[in-house]
Amino acid sequence: MTALNQYQRLEAAGTWREKPGASPREIIASLGDATLVLTDLRTEVPVSHWSLPAVMRLNPGQSPARYAPGPNDAEMVELDDPLMIAAIEKVHHVIEANRPPSAWLRGWMVLLALGAMVVGAVFWVPPALLRHAADIAPPAQRAEIGRAILSDIEKSAGGTCSRPSGDMARHRLAARLIGPDADIAVLPTALKGARRLPGPLTIIGQDLITGESAAPEIVAGHVLAAQAAASSEDPLLAALRYAGTRATFELLTKGTLPESALAGYGERLLSNPPPRAEDETVLGFFARASVSSEPYARSLDPTGEAVLGLIEADPFRTAQPKQVLSGRDWVALQEICDQ
Structure with a gap:
């Protein structure tokens, strides 16, 4: 038994009784590989072989230690050698540690x-x-979910604004800021910023394009800020969290969400302020689109105190940005909600 390698050839004197009331006999207890051999001290003849794993102590903590070969055996041996007692105890610890x-x-x-x-x-x-x-999710699936969210938004915000000249202007703005496949929808309400929906779709409110302080650079800034926020938090993932696990599983297996999965999501989306990404991320989008970040920053806080990072790190603070929209396109965009 590997637990007893350090106790090989260990022997100790003790007293053995064959049964209760029998005369005690002086013996030598010897540790074998997995047995305890008891040998008569006078005749040197083994009187008993005990299985070490089965040996049980009858008086734990007392001395001399008394052992029996098993729970129902009449034999008993007394040992007072500390090393022998330690060896038997170690066997029991190893057995308990490996017992199933x-x-x-x-x-x-x-x-x-x-x-x-x-x-x-x-x-x-x-x-x-x-x-x-x-x-x-492939682009077509993202676009379909984006349109579904826009339809839900239109239930409370009104239908998207549309006029031929204004539609041309918003398409040019989307291609200029985001990409050729992108689109910008204008709603006849105040959204206080822009929000990116799943797919290449961004929504803005009429409040962003009308009024004395409105400007193409400010509209562009809010649209770019929405793209930056979407790069940090996927708008499709946010929509799927609202739809739930069951609806998402149906999307994976059938390719579409249940019709009612996004009911009310548009209203919730508009009830919260537009998400904002870190300034460094936002400025990266402004730099790539060749748009100054200061007009956007001033639209958030005219004093500039809360948006100082966007003003001081404006990628076009000392350079000339590209034009966002022509004068004609800007007027057409401003009139897109006129009846």
């Missing part, structure tokens, strides 16, 4: 494992499923 768990303990271990799986399924799987669905 009881049926009761195994049952609890199984229950705990099942509980961990349930917790994982509840708290890890749904978020992972949502992220996976957002990551693999």
Whole structure:
């Protein structure tokens, strides 16, 4: 037994009784590989062989130590050699450490494992499923969900504004700031900023294009800020969180969300202020679009105190940015909601 390598050839004197009431006999107890051999001291003849794993102590903590070969055996031996006692105790510790768990303990271990799986399924799987669905969604699917959200928004904000000349202007603005496949929708209400929807769709309110302080650079700034926020937090992922795990699973398996999955999401989206990305991220979008960030910053805080980073790090503070819209296109965009 490997637990006894350090006790090889260990022997100790002791007293052995064959049964209760029998005369005691002086013996030598010897440790074998897995046995305790008891040898008569006078005749040098072995009188008993005990299995070490089965040996049990009858008087724990007392001296001399009394042992029996098993729970129902009449034999008994007394030992007072500390090294021999330590060897037998070590055998028992090793056996207990390697003993298979009881049926009761195994049952609890199984229950705990099942509980961990349930917790994982509840708290890890749904978020992972949502992220996976957002990551693999093709452009057409994103655009379809974006249009569904816009339809939900129109129920409370009114239909999107449209006039031929204004539509041309907003398409030019979207291509200028975002890309050729992008679109900007104008709603006949106050949105206090721009919001990016899933797909290349950004919405702005009529308040952003009308009024004495309105300017193409300010509109462009809010549109670019919405793109920066979408790069930090995928708008599709936010929509899927609202739709829920079951609806997202249906999206993965059938390719579309249930019709009612996004009901009310548009109103919730507009009830919160537009999300803002870190200044460094926002400034990167302004630099790539060749748009000054100061007009946008001043529209958020005319004093400039709360947006000092966007003003001082304006990528075109000392350079000339590109024109956002021509004068004709700007007028057409301002009139897009006129009846």
